[in-house]
Amino acid sequence: MQKRKVGALIVGVNGATANTTIAGTILQKKGLIPGESFKRGMLTEDDCLNEHDLIDQTQIVFGGWDVNNNDAYEAATINRVLDTVLLQSVKEELRKIRPMKAVHTPHDVDETKASDYSKNGTSLQHRIDSLRKDIASFKRVNGLDEAVVIYLGSPLKAQGTGTYRNLEKFKKAITNNDEGLTSGMLYAYAALEENCPFVDFTPNITLETAALLELADVENVPLAGRDGNTGQTLMKTVIGQMLKIRNLKLEGWYSTNILGNNDGKVLSRDEHAEIKMRDKLGVLEPLLGYGDFDHTVNIEYYAPRGDNKEAWDNIDFLGWLDQRISVKINWLGRDSILAAPLILDLIKLVEYAQRIGEKGIQPHLALFFKNPLGTKARGFFDQYM
Ligand SMILES: NC(=O)c1ccc[n+]([C@@H]2O[C@H](COP(=O)([O-])OP(=O)(O)OC[C@H]3O[C@@H](n4cnc5c(N)ncnc54)[C@H](O)[C@@H]3O)[C@@H](O)[C@H]2O)c1
Structure with a gap:
């Protein structure tokens, strides 16, 4: 039987964590990683998860958005995480991965807001529609069964929670081009509307928005977050x-x-x-x-x-x-070597969660996050159990 192909669309695809995750996975696909070193740091490579029908990370097709137009090889040479010999061996594959245009809001870092590689200049509704089209066309062009969206953009300026208490208020805020909506919320909204699980690995207030939890419930989409727990x-x-x-x-x-x-x-x-x-x-x-x-x-x-x-x-x-x-x-x-295996685990686990009909915050993924949503468990052993 043909193996499923799953898309991972990453917000901040040229950042150090995303880019290292992608390069490492291509190295594994090409058989260029010695022994079992590709399993290090990954929970989903542990025998205890064998009984579940998880995808293999080599089934993942990567893409995403960023505020610059560098291809993934150029990004890797800027990020300087993996050494040049390793990068040279996957240069051809990395060259083919180029980000789609980003969205940003006043909460983004100043350099990001100055970027013209973005969908800005249009209404919030247009930006969301354009993100949705990106997801749909990425799935179609790559012949994917489904896609998940991973949020690895930069930490935004601090925002409060509770403003968008329900979906109706959130939709009204979109129509009014409300400046309280963050770029993270726009990506999450587009992902959920396209039925994609959404993982927030950043310290941003995205999945605490009640309206997005409501949407995940309506669309039957699993969520996980927030702020990766790596060091x-x-x-x-x-x-x-x-x-x-x-x-x-x-x-x-x-x-x-x-x-x-x-x-x-x-x-x-x-x-x-x-x-x-x-x-x-x-x-x-x-x-x-x-x-x-x-x-x-x-x-x-x-x-x-x-x-x-x-x-x-x-x-x-x-x-x-x-x-x-x-x-x-x-x-x-x-930092990125600590985080990359967690990103792969999370892609595999939320994809599986969606396949078995789970929706909303996945509290059993707590040990991946500094501030795990949906649970009070903070100790590593409690979270592992
Ligand atoms: N690496 C870790 O150990 C770790 C642990 C916990 C949390 N995190 C969080 O994960 C995120 C990524 O970390 P990193 O080290 O890769 O950071 P990074 O700065 O290398 O990458 C962030 C990327 O996001 C892009 N970006 C910024 N705003 C964007 C927007 N609005 N739309 C699209 N792209 C945008 C940037 O251009 C950059 O390429 C950060 O929020 C970080 O705090 C990382």
Whole structure:
């Protein structure tokens, strides 16, 4: 039987995470990855998920939107995540992947708003219609059974929730070209109208919009989000739960990071970092069940490192007889290498969820996110169970 072909349309397809996911998958398709290294970091490659009829990542066809017109090879040379020898071996395939024009709103980063590789200049309804046409034609041209949309655009300026409490209000806001609607909401709306599952890997307020949850319910579409849990916060969900289980009392957790990729640059601006900081700071208290400890998080943009993030943590807690114990963690790794396998997992899992009739927020995907929607579970082991 012919294998299903599934589209993954990525918002921010030229960004470091999306682009690395694509290049790595092509390397695997071409048999250029040694041994089982393509499985590292992926839950869906674990034996326990074998009984489910998940697609293989080599069945995924990639495309998406960005605010620049670079092909995926040019993007990879700018992102500098994978080394040049690896990239050369998939250059031909990467050259064929070029983004479709983006949409942006006042919440986007200033450089994004300055881009003319966009559908802007038309009404919001036109932009949504154009995104819907992009999805439909991508499916048709590539002979796809279905497509999922993954949101990997930059962190937007902080927005509130609750404005669009139902679909009717949301539709009215579209007609009125309401400036409160974010680009993320427009992508999500178009995806849901086209019956595509939507995953939000960013720290943006998109799937908290009640109107979009209503639409997912009407269209029978699964959703997952938000803000990928890949490094320092992942360690918090593991060690924090260990402290809780062992009845060790946290006194303080000091975290700092340096990173020099484009995401780091965007996050160096306070208005774009606000929700990410909230997500990072918000994980420990609900996990531990108390809040009387110091918790500091810094993200510093440091260009020489590029995608090679370095994180330091100092954890102080009280052991038996209230004697202090300290743990230090120094985490080094390419941000996009941490995230790419999660993106592949999420594509496979939401595609499967839709095939078996699931809809709305998928709370069992909590361990992929810093701020998982639809569940109170914050500890890694609770989320895994
Ligand atoms: N890599 C990780 O470990 C990780 C973890 C958690 C969350 N995230 C989030 O995932 C997202 C992607 O991360 P990244 O490192 O790839 O960032 P990146 O800056 O390399 O990529 C973002 C891409 O989105 C594009 N973009 C911005 N606004 C857009 C719009 N309106 N429409 C279409 N494209 C748009 C940019 O041009 C860029 O190519 C960020 O929001 C980041 O905070 C990443």
